[in-house]
Amino acid sequence: MESEGTKVFFRNNLLFLRKRKKFSQEHLAKLLGFTRSKYTALENGQTENPLLADLIKISEFFSISVDRLLKTDLSYWSEYDLRKMETGGREYINGKNLRVLSITVTPDNRENMEYVPIKAKAGYSAGYADPEFLAALPKFSLPNLPSGGTYRMFPTTGDSMLPIPEGSEVVARYVQDWKTLNPATLCIVILRGEQDFVFKEVTVQKNGTLLLRSFNKNYAPYTVEANEVLEIWRYVKHQTDKLPEPETDLQEIKKMLADMQHKWTKE
Structure with missing residues (x-):
């Protein structure tokens, strides 16, 4: 699936996207509606010309265009840019979509x-x-x-x-x-x-x-x-286990001047 002069990243991107989701080949194949052998052949580059319908299905599953899936090396993209692409360019500065926070819990299911x-x-x-x-x-x-x-x-x-x-x-x-x-x-x-x-x-x-x-x-x-x-x-x-140091005369003078300046400002 690579024409002369054109680098195609489909196989590498498929592997990268699966590992990013922490899916096994078998699990991802099931989610895509593929057999395990069909998915393995796609990821290993054994399918010379994948069906367009399969490319579209993978594209829609990962929310990444077919063009980028084929022609862009996604492993060089930052997590921020990948998330931005998946959400159609919407910013996620609020942090909500970065990830699910990993936590540990006590035997009675309270957070540590x-x-x-x-x-x-x-x-x-x-x-x-x-x-x-x-x-x-x-x-x-x-x-x-x-x-x-x-x-x-x-x-x-x-x-x-x-x-x-x-x-x-x-x-x-x-x-x-x-x-x-x-x-x-x-x-x-x-x-x-x-x-x-x-x-x-x-x-x-x-x-x-x-x-x-x-x-x-x-x-x-x-x-x-x-x-x-x-x-x-x-x-x-x-x-902290460090006790605050006693104020020196210079520190006391600075504090007094600051208090006076504050008082003058208010007046």
């Missing part, structure tokens, strides 16, 4: 709260949707958390969010719809690849990007594209 230790931090963006990865994380419960949410605890590193101390543990609630976030909401943001996750003030901007800002003014704010974000978890509370 997982803790992501430092040693697992770098691997979270790869294993966040893997039930085996989540099952291996430490689990615990905290009192007085609002009911009905999914919570996780994440470690913080660096000093970008001072005065929240470096090494604090942040308890955060999963955000299903990103558009519900108020500007400058404190969040844990899970990023793709080796960027792992960051703790920042998050503002979802009108152009679809996310503005990330640190408390520490030594760190400049920056933006990320929506397709670089895997999950967002809204800050609930944090815990």
Whole structure:
């Protein structure tokens, strides 16, 4: 199924799309109404000229045009672009259609709260949707958390969010719809690849990007594209074993001047 000078990606795309859905060959064949042998021949490239009716059926099942199914290498597309194509170009910045959140539960069917230790931090963006990865994380419960949410605890590193101390543990609630976030909401943001996750003030901007800002003014704010974000978890509370340092005379003077400036502004 490849003419001279024309690269056809149908076989590779079919394999890619099946694995993306985590279907076995037998299961996908059943969903498409094919025999197992017919589907295997299509995916293995043993069918030289697939029937147009079969191409249309596969195209409709995956919500991808026949033209793209044949002529585009979909394995190079980001998950964001694939989702955008499947939904006919509709944006999904709200995060609702990204995926179903993987969770673990107790024997009595209550959601666990997982803790992501430092040693697992770098691997979270790869294993966040893997039930085996989540099952291996430490689990615990905290009192007085609002009911009905999914919570996780994440470690913080660096000093970008001072005065929240470096090494604090942040308890955060999963955000299903990103558009519900108020500007400058404190969040844990899970990023793709080796960027792992960051703790920042998050503002979802009108152009679809996310503005990330640190408390520490030594760190400049920056933006990320929506397709670089895997999950967002809204800050609930944090815990730390570091005692606050007593204020110095200079800090007290700065605070007094700030209070005076605020008073003058109001007057």
